[in-house]
Amino acid sequence: MFKLYHAATSVCSIKVRIGLAEIGGVYEEVELDLQAGDQHDPAYLELNPAGVVPTLIDDGLVLVESSLILEYLDREYNDGRLMPKGRAAEAAARHWLLRCLAIHGAINTLSFSTVMRDRAMASRTPAQIAADLDAMPDPVARAKRRDLYDHGLGSMHVGAALRTMDRTFRDMVAALEKTRWVSGDGFGVTDIALVPYIDRLWRLGFEALWAGRHDGIADWLRAMQDRPSYQAEVAGRIPAEQAVRMREGGSKHIDALLERVPARG
Structure with missing residues (x-):
């Protein structure tokens, strides 16, 4: 086990x-x-x-x-059943898995600069926040977190996060225009790797980041959320009242966030 x-x-x-x-x-x-x-x-x-x-x-x-x-x-x-077959498809899946490092950083930024920052600043004293920062073992992550505390959505990290996610949405849509799933014709490892990040934005009330801009993301997310694995390991573990608080807290920031979305070029 x-x-x-x-x-x-x-x-x-x-x-x-x-x-x-x-x-x-x-x-x-x-x-x-x-x-x-x-x-x-x-x-x-x-x-x-x-x-x-x-x-x-x-x-x-x-x-x-x-x-x-x-x-x-x-x-x-699992005998590799979640990894798409074929050299090109497998290479694309592995590339997505590598890209998750940057995507994770972006989601961390967008989560903390909004709801998590609000929550921490309302419940923690300056001394407690300083202690929390000091406990972070990675000095780069610590410096980023301090900047997000100081500047919120004005942080330079927010602009970088939005650029990362805009490219992520565009590349997801490009894949979904060809196949049912981002992994390919069959559900696979790439879809599992991406859904927690897109779902987090949805739970924060940030779906306007893709609605009307990146068609296909919403349908893909709904299909992912319908899967028993999602229902058991995501929906089934988040209390309803917590989900409501997260969405309400995030929705307060969406207009300011949209002002920083990179223009289409």
Whole structure:
């Protein structure tokens, strides 16, 4: 049995949980409270020195990085059925998995510069915020988080995040114009890798980032949300009142966010 360290609403954790559900993987779970700083516990840092989730343990093998975990699970326990077949299709899927690093950074920025920043500043004292920043082991991530605290949607990181996501939407639509799924004619690893990020924007009330601009994203997202794996590992784990608070909190920022969306060129 796998052992999964994760957080319920963490996008990277969601990616791995959906992957496990799709292949029928049974796992023991250890849910971390990221707001309480469980990810900085010395015992957890022994497993994942970056202090992030998820971490998967498979018979003593410790795996980090959600896209790597997803591909590992499919290869080792699913006969690679989620990886599209053919050199070009497989190369495209692996490229998407690499791109998830940048996409994750963008989603982190858009989440924290809006709802998460509002929540933290309303519930934490300046001293507590400073302590939270000091606990972040990565100095680059720490500097980014400090800038987002200081500037919110005015941060330079927000503009970079919107450019990353605009390209992501365009490339997803280009794929979906040819095949049913981003992975190809069949549902696959790329769709699992991308859905937590697009779903997070939807949950923040940010669907205007693609509505009327990138046709095809909405239908793809609905198809993903209809899958039993999504219902069990995303919808089934987020309390309704929490979902409402997130959407209400994000919707307050959408107009300011749209003002920073890059013009079509």
